[in-house]
Every structure is written in C-alpha cells, then in structure tokens.
Amino acid sequence: MQRRLLSSAVRCFAANGFHATTTRDIAECVGLSPAALYVHFPSKELVLFEIIRAGHEQVLTYVRDPGILALENSADRLRAIVSAYTRWHARHHVTARVCQMELNGLTAEHYGEIVELRHQTNGFFRGAVARGVADGSFARVDVKRVTRAMLSLSIDLVRWYRLDGSDSPEQLGEFYAELALKLVTPSRGTAGG
C-alpha cells in the first residue's frame, strides 16, 4: 500500500505541483481515506520527501556505478556518467519531474538532506570533467560551468520527455553523452571562431 500511495503521489505532484495537491487527492487514487494515508505518512511533506529522497539516491547509485568508475579513459567515463544520469531521468521522467521541480515543498531540514545528495551526484560529474581536463584529453574548460550545463541538458528533459516519443531513454542517454563530449573537446577553431 505504501508503494501504491507513493506512486499516486508522484502522479499528483507531477501534474499539479506539491502545493496544489491535497492528501485527499493522493489517498483517493488508491481508494483510501486521507486518515488512512496518515497511517503511512504523517504529513504530505513526508510523502514528498520520501519520493525525492528515493529518487536522488537512485540517481546517485547510477552515477557512482563501479563499472563507470573503473573506466580509465576520461572520455569513456564522462560518456558513461552522462548517459546513466540521462537514462534515469528519461526512464523515470514523472518521478524525476517531482525530484527536480518540487524541492521548494520540502522543510528546510529535508531540503538540506537532498542538497547533500545532489552535491554528491554533481561531484561525480565534476570529477569526470576535471579528470579529463587534468590528463589533457579535454579542453581547459570552466569545469563548474560546463558541468552545470551538462546537468541542465538532462534535467530539462523532465519538462518534455515522453516514453512514447522518438528517443528511448538509452538513445537519449547516448545522444547527450556525445553532446557532453563535444562541450569538452579541444576546439580546432573553425565554426567556434
């Protein structure tokens, strides 16, 4: 029942936002009364926190995959990390939308916990970019800004992605991985001037 409540809440929050969703909306989708929901989750904020926490932990698991960290070649490693991050956001795009867009519904304490998870995830990204800059396989880019741009690409897909669209999560992951590589490839000074 807890699982069904969470998946009902994800749909409600993604469609109407946390603030406009009532516990009644969440409970009614699974045939419960709001009072019955409180047995599982004492507050609506705790439902949101559980969704966002679990989502962020999954993303972190994706990007710190031992198989990725074992990749010696910096381009291969960056490609794998971008692809994994993108794939998660595409495959779970409804949950991902809540994870990315409803953070302002969290209490300050819970928000702090999520920010910590995001820092860890973003750290693997930044590390992958910095590694290639350091070993000379990437251009000497502004690591922080370029990493933020790579994250932006994948995060923004929660706004438009559909599973029945033209790209599977895997295809989009590969495409964004190639774009990420382009952002760090040393310029040969043609179109870029």
Place this chain on the structure above:
Amino acid sequence: MQRRLLSSAVRCFAANGFHATTTRDIAECVGLSPAALYVHFPSKELVLFEIIRAGHEQVLTYVRDPGILALENSADRLRAIVSAYTRWHARHHVTARVCQMELNGLTAEHYGEIVELRHQTNGFFRGAVARGVADGSFARVDVKRVTRAMLSLSIDLVRWYRLDGSDSPEQLGEFYAELALKLVTPSRGTAGG
C-alpha cells in the same frame, strides 16, 4: 494597476505554482480585494495567459531581431540567437519560470496560441542551425535534436538562475552561445572518439 497585478501574479505563480495560487493571493499583494482583481482580469487563467503570452512575444522579438538576421556568418548568427534567448531568460528569470513551467494551467485554446509562438521562436533557432549545416560551416548534426538541446540549456536556467549569482545575463548568454557553437563544430575526432 494592471501592471502591478501582473507582477504580483508572476511572483505568486513562480513561488507556488498556478494551481496553488488564489486570486486572493494575487490581489492582496497589491492591496486589492479579489473582486477588484476581476475588474482587470475576469479569471485567474487570464492573468496567467497574459503573463505567458507577453513573455513569449518578448522572446520572439529577441530572436527575430533584424540585427541578428542580418548576420551573414552562420556561426555569428547562431551565437547571437542563443545569446539573446539566454539573456532574456536570465534577466527575466522569474517571469521565464512561469512561462516555461506553468503552461499546464492554460486553457486548451490559450495553450495552442502559446505553442504557435514557441514554434516561431524555435523555428529561428532551427533555421540558424540548419543554415550552418547547409553552408558547411557546421557539422552535419541532427538539427532537431541539437536545437532542442540548445533550448534546454537556456530554459533550465529558470530553475537555478539568480541575478546576484556569478554570471550576469550577458555573461551567461555569451557562455551558452559558445557552448552552442561547440555542439555544431565539426569533430576533429579526439575526445569525442
């Protein structure tokens, strides 16, 4: 007063979302009763539509600037269009957040009008990419997907941009313009494999 109501509504919608904002919230910020708001806007949806319509028209004006369309060099033209689009989203990031994230609060008819404006704006982007592909200054990229990625970069800034952050709208515009160029620069086959 209409202007003050709209700017109050932008703040409310950006902070809590359209669905969770009441006409009372909007009116009280400017010292009016909800009834007085209805003199100016017969429904909350019309307030949202006016904000989103005006925002999208401004963006369209930015990207179809005659100065941009007069640029003969394809790289210069793409750089100018990305920079203008990014600059608008950064400078007006609170309004832009409503324009990008609250489209599902619109009626079907109003949504259709906005989609039409978006198609026009996106058409200038796609045109700028396709032009460079056609004249050989850009790589033979997938125009539709690459254009979508460029748009994503600028749209996602509405989630995190702050005017007191490290980049001014102009600086971020220039940075994203350079990134956009990298996405279309012919590969020299190093990091990208």
